[in-house]
Amino acid sequence: MFRFSPPRRAHMAESVVPMINVVFLLLIFFLMTAQLQAPAAVEVVLPESEQGKELPEAVELFVSKSGEIVGGGLVGQAALALVTEGAEITVRADARLPGTVLAKLVRDLGARGAISIKLAVVSR
Numbered sequence: 001m002f003r004f005s006p007p008r009r010a011h012m013a014e015s016v017v018p019m020i021n022v023v024f025l026l027l028i029f030f031l032m033t034a035q036l037q038a039p040a041a042v043e044v045v046l047p048e049s050e051q052g053k054e055l056p057e058a059v060e061l062f063v064s065k066s067g068e069i070v071g072g073g074l075v076g077q078a079a080l081a082l083v084t085e086g087a088e089i090t091v092r093a094d095a096r097l098p099g100t101v102l103a104k105l106v107r108d109l110g111a112r113g114a115i116s117i118k119l120a121v122v123s124r
Contacts, residue, residue: 058088065094067101085113092120 059082061071071079083089089109093102102119109117 058090059083060090060092061105063091063093063097063102063105065096067097069105080108080112083109083112083114087112087114088116088118089114090118090120 059071061069061079061082063069069076069079072082074082091102091105091109093105106117
């Protein structure tokens with residue numbers, strides 16, 4: 001008289017692991033593509049002027065170990081043409097670049113009107 005049927009299985013919940021994987025991938029994507037900028041130390045409101053001129057944009061030049069100059073998607077003399085009067089230049093030169101080539105480049109940048117030339121280095 002007793003009917004023994006196999007026990008009912010509890011309905012298996014769907015796994016949330018794939019959703020967690022997608023969330024972590026999105027988090028990594030946004031962290032890698034975000035441009036983080038340090039906040040200003042103090043809030044500064046610049047004065048206005050009718051005769052003032054805009055500051056030139058900073059120019060970044062890359063120099064290979066063979067002395068090839070690249071900047072702003074341009075190569076060689078075209079890249080040097082980006083340097084205008086009063087420009088601020090950052091030079092990222094290969095460590096194997098001869099010092100004489102770098103010195104000549106700095107002299108040429110100064111002759112083109114660069115007011116600030118920074119050489120990018122890494123700390124040990």
